[in-house]
Amino acid sequence: MVAIETLDAPMRLAAQPLYAKVREALVGRLISGAWKPGQMLPSEFAIADELGVSQGTVRKALDEMTNEGLLIRRQGRGTFVSEAEDKSILFRFYRLTSNNGQGTDQSFPESKYLSRSLQTANAEEKALFSLEVGAQVWHFERLRSENGQPILVEQLILPQNRFPDLDEQKDLPNNVYRFYGAQYGIIVARVEEKLRAITAPAHVSEHLGLESNAPVLEIDRRAFALDGSIVEWRVSLCQSDTMHYRNELK
Amino acid sequence: MVAIETLDAPMRLAAQPLYAKVREALVGRLISGAWKPGQMLPSEFAIADELGVSQGTVRKALDEMTNEGLLIRRQGRGTFVSEAEDKSILFRFYRLTSNNGQGTDQSFPESKYLSRSLQTANAEEKALFSLEVGAQVWHFERLRSENGQPILVEQLILPQNRFPDLDEQKDLPNNVYRFYGAQYGIIVARVEEKLRAITAPAHVSEHLGLESNAPVLEIDRRAFALDGSIVEWRVSLCQSDTMHYRNELK
DNA sequence: AAGTGGTCTAGACCACCGC
DNA sequence: CGGTGGTCTAGACCACTTA
Numbered sequence: 001m002v003a004i005e006t007l008d009a010p011m012r013l014a015a016q017p018l019y020a021k022v023r024e025a026l027v028g029r030l031i032s033g034a035w036k037p038g039q040m041l042p043s044e045f046a047i048a049d050e051l052g053v054s055q056g057t058v059r060k061a062l063d064e065m066t067n068e069g070l071l072i073r074r075q076g077r078g079t080f081v082s083e084a085e086d087k088s089i090l091f092r093f094y095r096l097t098s099n100n101g102q103g104t105d106q107s108f109p110e111s112k113y114l115s116r117s118l119q120t121a122n123a124e125e126k127a128l129f130s131l132e133v134g135a136q137v138w139h140f141e142r143l144r145s146e147n148g149q150p151i152l153v154e155q156l157i158l159p160q161n162r163f164p165d166l167d168e169q170k171d172l173p174n175n176v177y178r179f180y181g182a183q184y185g186i187i188v189a190r191v192e193e194k195l196r197a198i199t200a201p202a203h204v205s206e207h208l209g210l211e212s213n214a215p216v217l218e219i220d221r222r223a224f225a226l227d228g229s230i231v232e233w234r235v236s237l238c239q240s241d242t243m244h245y246r247n248e249l250k
Numbered sequence: 251m252v253a254i255e256t257l258d259a260p261m262r263l264a265a266q267p268l269y270a271k272v273r274e275a276l277v278g279r280l281i282s283g284a285w286k287p288g289q290m291l292p293s294e295f296a297i298a299d300e301l302g303v304s305q306g307t308v309r310k311a312l313d314e315m316t317n318e319g320l321l322i323r324r325q326g327r328g329t330f331v332s333e334a335e336d337k338s339i340l341f342r343f344y345r346l347t348s349n350n351g352q353g354t355d356q357s358f359p360e361s362k363y364l365s366r367s368l369q370t371a372n373a374e375e376k377a378l379f380s381l382e383v384g385a386q387v388w389h390f391e392r393l394r395s396e397n398g399q400p401i402l403v404e405q406l407i408l409p410q411n412r413f414p415d416l417d418e419q420k421d422l423p424n425n426v427y428r429f430y431g432a433q434y435g436i437i438v439a440r441v442e443e444k445l446r447a448i449t450a451p452a453h454v455s456e457h458l459g460l461e462s463n464a465p466v467l468e469i470d471r472r473a474f475a476l477d478g479s480i481v482e483w484r485v486s487l488c489q490s491d492t493m494h495y496r497n498e499l500k
Numbered sequence: 501a502a503g504t505g506g507t508c509t510a511g512a513c514c515a516c517c518g519c
Numbered sequence: 520c521g522g523t524g525g526t527c528t529a530g531a532c533c534a535c536t537t538a
Binding site for chain 3: 017019060
């Protein structure tokens with residue numbers, strides 16, 4: 001019954017429903033790292049007892065978090081913090097598909113790193129990541145391929161303050177979101193993307209084996225952590241000959 | 251208590267939960283047209299009594315349908331079949347934004363129809379709409395602009411059997427999904443899109459005021475009705491100079 | 501004041517998993 | 520078998536809208 005103060009704490013202008021407070025408390029444990037990816041959560045009744053609410057209220061909070069992709073629930077097993085390795089999660093943020101793909105033959109591309117550097121953030125990067133003057137950002141460029149076929153060239157930009165010690169790493173792994181979680185406790189909760197068609201720059205069309213002036217799909221992505229801050233800026237240039245970006249709107 | 255048979259009817263191999271049967275029954279009323287867009291549904295308790303289940307079970311079904319965008323619930327007012335006019339619905343399937351847009355200045359583009367024709371379906375169209383040999387399809391081409399600025403040229407393809415009497419219409423309205431609902435009782439439940447970057451065909455770059463060979467964003471969309479059938483095939487070619495396609499993944 | 505959706509509870513039972 | 524999530528119920532109370 002101690003933790004009931006935790007739930008009463010917020011006391012916003014517009015009173016939140018109880019399940020929203022429960023959700024905030026649980027998300028807080030993910031942010032703080034008290035619950036790590038892959039870990040099993042206490043049972044619904046255990047959480048309910050601890051927070052002094054009913055099991056149904058806890059369930060509503062857990063269901064919401066499951067819908068957001070933060071948790072995975074398995075009947076008979078338990079509730080787990082979702083990992084970027086889970087099959088269903090791997091493709092959560094990966095929307096590129098081969099044109100003749102059947103939908104089931106989804107594969108995940110490998111990465112070859114082309115460059116890596118630590119730079120002083122420019123104005124745009126400072127604003128994006130809310131950095132101080134003089135703060136630094138990592139730039140990575142990589143070529144991603146599927147079955148030997150080059151698909152896209154992309155640039156990853158990470159704020160140095162959220163990713164210290166990166167210089168000690170030889171390269172980033174292929175699945176970077178899993179790496180962010182495992183190494184830095186950063187869980188990517190959602191991403192915003194802007195898509196445009198542009199003419200491929202020379203070095204990109206070379207890497208992708210396209211004629212110069214070939215059109216490519218530009219995907220400008222900002223990845224948000226659980227606390228709402230931007231942790232990665234990514235610009236991908238994807239060849240459109242054999243690949244497309246799929247989307248479903250409901 | 252009569253309608254309990256309706257709910258028992260399915261009896262699938264994998265027994266569905268009760269709320270899923272309730273959902274099916276309610277969606278059936280939308281499909282049949284018994285409940286039309288904009289109409290108010292009976293209260294939770296009224297539906298629960300009629301179907302012989304508890305109010306909580308009905309609520310779970312209604313909540314799901316609300317999440318899918320089929321219904322709109324307003325506290326104190328009631329539950330309504332969603333209309334394509336609702337502000338929140340208007341932009342549900344429209345993801346194009348001006349590059350310098352602030353996100354709040356969302357506006358909806360006007361349409362100018364360029365052509366209209368009734369043709370015998372080709373092999374691809376026959377397969378897509380599950381048509382018989384010799385069946386016909388409507389082709390519409392229109393230019394969409396925002397504040398006088400041309401944004402995209404798109405082609406709409408509709409199966410004649412789902413849209414009879416269209417020849418009597420001078421043109422389709424701007425908001426076609428609202429029209430499908432009001433005129434034919436067809437509710438678009440979801441759409442699948444494939445995005446690619448291509449070089450604009452000559453007549454498209456002319457309409458959009460682009461140089462020849464300019465890259466444009468191709469959006470290939472199939473719209474699905476409540477019963478899962480495809481009711482519209484749409485290919486939009488959008489200029490990428492001032493516009494982009496925004497997407498959020500969770 | 502009456503009617504609607506929104507929240508919360510308590511308890512029952514089922515389905516699935518792993519030991 | 521015991522523990523987990525999944526479903527379903529019945530009832531209470533709150534918040535909002537309309538008349």
